[in-house]
Amino acid sequence: MTAHIRFIPVTEITDPLTLSIGLSGGSGTGKTYTSLLMARGIAEVVTGRKGAPIGYVDTENRRALHYKSAFPEMLHFDMQAVDEAGQMIGFGPERWIQVIDAAEAANLPVVILDSFSHAWEGVGGVLDLHATTLDRLTGGKDDLKDKRSQLAWAEVKPRYRRLIDRIVRAKTNIIICTRAKPVMQKGFGDRAENARATKTRRKDVPWDPAADGDLMFEMTTMVILDPSAPGCPVHQIKVADQFKGLLDARRPMGIETGREMATWARGQGDAQAQKEKLDAARAAARSGRDALQAHYKGLDDAGKRLASTILDELKRIAVEADQARETVGGEISFNDTRPTPEDMARAEAEALAARSQEEA
Structure with missing residues (x-):
């Protein structure tokens, strides 16, 4: 049943x-x-x-x-x-x-x-x-x-x-x-x-x-x-x-x-509002240290106290965001040097032809 x-x-x-x-x-x-x-x-x-x-x-x-x-x-x-x-x-x-x-x-x-x-x-x-x-x-x-x-x-x-x-x-x-x-x-x-x-x-x-x-x-x-x-x-x-x-x-x-x-x-209080403020701080940190600093400066004293409870986490996110941008020069790199499947097949065919000529 x-x-x-x-x-x-x-x-x-x-x-x-x-x-x-x-x-x-x-x-x-x-x-x-x-x-x-x-x-x-x-x-x-x-x-x-x-x-x-x-x-x-x-x-x-x-x-x-x-x-x-x-x-x-x-x-x-x-x-x-x-x-x-x-x-x-x-x-x-x-x-x-x-x-x-x-x-x-x-x-x-x-x-x-x-x-x-x-x-x-x-x-x-x-x-x-x-x-x-x-x-x-x-x-x-x-x-x-x-x-x-x-x-x-x-x-x-x-x-x-x-x-x-x-x-x-x-x-x-x-x-x-x-x-x-x-x-x-x-x-x-x-x-x-x-x-x-x-x-x-x-x-x-x-x-x-x-x-x-x-x-x-x-x-x-x-x-x-x-x-x-x-x-x-x-x-x-x-x-x-x-x-x-x-x-x-x-x-x-x-x-x-x-x-x-x-x-x-009991579904009351301002705990959910606090979570939303912390999420906003994390979103700013994902744009890097400058964005996080600007976000922090724009907070009132209560907001700064709340953000300070996850300050280490925010700093880590911001540093990682800046490092990720520095890795690609601040832009998305389209110069991917990894060989495609077609490149690999072509190289294999060329190598096989060269080997056949040597054996001949």
Whole structure:
């Protein structure tokens, strides 16, 4: 039986979008407090009232309760690796799916998962599941582990992908906190960069989140906090244009950040207008450095502040545009010296005739 498929005009779709925000950082970077502040702003916009409930899933030995007097609206769930009977149940993908199901059933406007790193590297998490599966497939024989590692991943990864899909399709807003560890560096000062590249790293970000790259890039926003500036989105891994003017690496995120993000998700605010301004700056940069400079000078102070959020990107585009023009002397070159198929056939025929004469 063929399922009924209906394409819906966007003007009929009025449901607000949901946010999935990733905060990663080491100890002392302010993940817990920042997530609570942002959640308060989100909850107030979603419900239209102050003091709206904030769901908090705590795997960190009830660390969130340090802030219970500051956030009396918090609804706390102590997620432990053992159940009430003392049986080990771990932090497998299916448990996290149950948590999100429960948050939706409770009509929570926002839920914080802290620390979601347990889903990846905790007891019963993805790495633990892979190791257990690999032991089963190899019978504990070390010489077979390299050969059968991919088979083990083939069993585990679909379970984790179902969890990621559940997060993406959640009907409640989610803030995911993950741990981050320092990355070994090579070079010094401005020339320092990560010694080993992975899909979850950028060369200029000296932190490695304890999470999978598939999850990180599914987030609406993904930032890494640094101990040098607690709560500040210092390393912006994935930030949509709509939020670039909102996230300032020099300013801690807080209640207003959550409000602005939630306002955008409800189809309101000026986030789309900000994106259009950034696109206009990119269009100017594609005409080169002079055009970019002229565009920048014509902006008001607010426009300049917004453009500064992607200034490195704009400079790169402008430089590449100028270099492309210099390569062809400022014009399109029609003097293509590459041989055509006809030229190649003619040359081959001439060479063959010359060889025949020599043999004669």
